[in-house]
Amino acid sequence: MAKLSMHGAVGNLGEYVRTQRQQAQLSLRQLAELADVSNPYLSQIERGLRRPSAEVLQQIAKALRISAESLYVRAGILDSEDLGPRMVEDAIALDPRLTARQKSALVDIYRSFVGMNDASSDELTEKLAHAKEDS
Structure with missing residues (x-):
């Protein structure tokens, strides 16, 4: 897969963050x-003017209740092949029609079907550590 340009990756990230924020029915503030970031800084991220660190992306992902990996891919830190099934889990987490218990059950069922194990999580953690060292 071709790598996105720096400007394209940051702009795409900002649009994605804004969309996820709106779906979560949260204001920018x-x-x-x-x-735990400033209002102007988050606004700059959403407008594609700033490229946040992996740590800030992780904080944003946690606040939005989505995987940090999905933001890492949008920011160009991870390749989309590294993301794997996390997108499905994000879709489950963002569905407002499901209760927390239903979401948890669906994720557990999904993981059992695709055969996810702790080894794949460890591999992803290792890749993220290398990406942080390179940046």
């Missing part, structure tokens, strides 16, 4: 507070 609310997300900034939950992610």
Whole structure:
């Protein structure tokens, strides 16, 4: 897969963060507070003017209740092949029609079907550590 240009990756990331924020029905101010970043900084991320660190992306992902890996791919830190089935889990987590218990059950069932194990999580953690060292 071809790598995105720096500007394209940052802009794409900002659009994605804004979309996820709107789907979570959070204002910019609310997300900034939950992610422990300043309002102007988050606004700059959403407008594609800033490229946040992996740590800030992780804080934003946690606040949005999505996988940090999906943001890492959008930011160009990880390749999309590294993301794997996390997108399915994000879709489950973002579905407002499901209760927390239903979401948990669906993720467990999905993981059992695709055969996810701790080894794949360890591999992803290792790749993220290398990406952080390179940046």
